[in-house]
Amino acid sequence: MNxxxxxxxxxxxxxxxxxxxxxxxxxNFTKEPDKASEAESKAGEFVMSGDVQTDAPAAxxxxxxxxxxxxxxxxxxxxxxxxxxxxxxxxxxxxxxSIPGTEMDTAVLQGSDNSYYLKKDFxxxxxxxxxxxxYGNIYLDYRCITDGxxxxxxxxxxxxGKSTGIPKQSFRSLYDFRSKEHFIKNPIIKYSTLYNEYxxxxxxxxxxxxxxxxxxxxxxxxxxxxxxxNNMVGYIDQVKQRMLYETGVSLEPTDQIITLSTxxxxxxxxxxxxxxxxxxxLHEGESESIxxxxxxxxxxxxxxxxxxxxxxxxxxxxNAEKWQPSAN
Numbered sequence: 001m002n003x004x005x006x007x008x009x010x011x012x013x014x015x016x017x018x019x020x021x022x023x024x025x026x027x028n029f030t031k032e033p034d035k036a037s038e039a040e041s042k043a044g045e046f047v048m049s050g051d052v053q054t055d056a057p058a059a060x061x062x063x064x065x066x067x068x069x070x071x072x073x074x075x076x077x078x079x080x081x082x083x084x085x086x087x088x089x090x091x092x093x094x095x096x097x098s099i100p101g102t103e104m105d106t107a108v109l110q111g112s113d114n115s116y117y118l119k120k121d122f123x124x125x126x127x128x129x130x131x132x133x134x135y136g137n138i139y140l141d142y143r144c145i146t147d148g149x150x151x152x153x154x155x156x157x158x159x160x161g162k163s164t165g166i167p168k169q170s171f172r173s174l175y176d177f178r179s180k181e182h183f184i185k186n187p188i189i190k191y192s193t194l195y196n197e198y199x200x201x202x203x204x205x206x207x208x209x210x211x212x213x214x215x216x217x218x219x220x221x222x223x224x225x226x227x228x229x230n231n232m233v234g235y236i237d238q239v240k241q242r243m244l245y246e247t248g249v250s251l252e253p254t255d256q257i258i259t260l261s262t263x264x265x266x267x268x269x270x271x272x273x274x275x276x277x278x279x280x281x282l283h284e285g286e287s288e289s290i291x292x293x294x295x296x297x298x299x300x301x302x303x304x305x306x307x308x309x310x311x312x313x314x315x316x317x318x319n320a321e322k323w324q325p326s327a328n
Contacts, residue, residue: 076194076195078195079195080196082096083095083194087194090107090109090122092109092110092111093107093108093109094108094110094140094146094193095107095108095140095146095191096191096192097138097190097192097260098189099173099186099188099189099190100186100190101185101186102173102176102186103173104170104173106138107122107138108140108155109122109137109138109139110139110140110142110144110146111142112142113142114142116139117138117139118136119135120136121135121136122134122137134169134170135169136157136169137157137170138155138156138157138170139155139156139157140153140154141153141154141155141156141225143225144225145225146193146194147195148193148195148196149193149198150225151226151227151257152224152225152226152257152258152259153191153256153258154225154258155191155258155259155260155261156223156261156262157169157170157171157260157262158170158263159171159175159262159263159275171262174260174262174275174277175264177275177277178244180244180245180295180296180297183202183205183245183247183295184290184292186202187201187247187249187288187289187290188200188201188202188279188288189202189258189260189277198258199282200257200279200280200282201279201280201286201288201290202247202277202278202279203247203251203280204243204249204276205243205244205245205277206242206276206278207242207244207264207266207267207274207275207276208222208242208273208274209267209271209272209273209274209306210273210274211272214267214271214272214304214305214306215305215306216305216315218322220238220242220323222238222239222259222261222278226327228326228327229254230328231326231328232253232255233253234323235325236251236252236253237321237323238323239251239278241301241302241317242301242302243298243301244297244301245295245296245298246295246296246297246298247290247294247295248291248294248295248296249280249290250280251278252280255280255281256280257278257279257280257281258278259276260276260277260278260279261276263275267304267306267307271307273304300316302317
């Protein structure tokens with residue numbers, strides 16, 4: 001081969017390679033991103049969203065890195081170490097709720113009223129029943145104290161999530177406590193404030209309506225936070241009337257309680273009803289176990305007047321005392 005042609009050939013080859021490389025680069029730049037790589041790039045944000053909203057254990061928060069995490073340089077004095085990660089994301093965090101043996105294991109927020117977190121999630125995003133993220137967030141009643149526990153620590157939350165594609169809400173698992181067998185297996189509630197952890201033993205599960213018109217002009221105000229010991233006597237009587245089953249767990253006027261409240265429609269869509277799970281603070285030296293032999297059905301538990309009307313039955317509680325909560 002003529003030696004003069006070699007440089008020309010090399011130049012041509014180099015030029016062709018350059019064109020090919022440029023074409024490949026353009027194709028790679030403009031093609032749809034690799035889904036696996038895209039998922040990895042969003043992992044920090046997605047994992048945190050998923051874990052907080054689907055009731056991840058509090059301990060898991062310490063190992064999660066989130067793009068949503070705020071720059072937090074200071075925390076309340078004495079805050080529990082395992083809650084710092086969640087608190088750094090939302091300073092409205094007031095505690096953590098779990099029921100050992102169940103999927104209940106989630107952050108508790110508190111707003112300035114009892115409607116703010118009905119539709120706001122952990123990240124302050126407005127959500128809806130059909131949202132792909134959770135509908136609202138469970139929250140402490142705005143009247144309850146946060147540096148300790150109230151006599152009645154009240155926590156509210158949604159129970160949507162039966163439809164395909166709609167996330168199961170944190171309080172949906174409370175429905176299982178309509179079964180006394182489920183209670184026997186899972187009788188303990190753990191609630192941590194930012195500073196201390198408290199253990200409650202479930203003592204009652206009941207249904208209660210929210211409209212006076214459904215029950216002879218009476219609404220059982222079980223969500224009042226600061227009843228006196230004297231007033232607690234009437235409260236306990238109201239609870240015992242409504243219990244779906246006897247738990248065998250004592251409830252005394254001196255006890256501190258936790259109330260988990262959520263919507264349910266056992267009396268029909270037109271009757272605004274709540275499913276309520278009540279626990280009382282574990283007594284000093286008391287075991288967390290229960291005596292299963294004391295757990296019994298309560299077939300004649302109190303229903304609202306509209307239920308007795310629909311069944312053509314006489315309401316044995318029609319003239320019962322209409323207790324009202326009081327701090328005195």
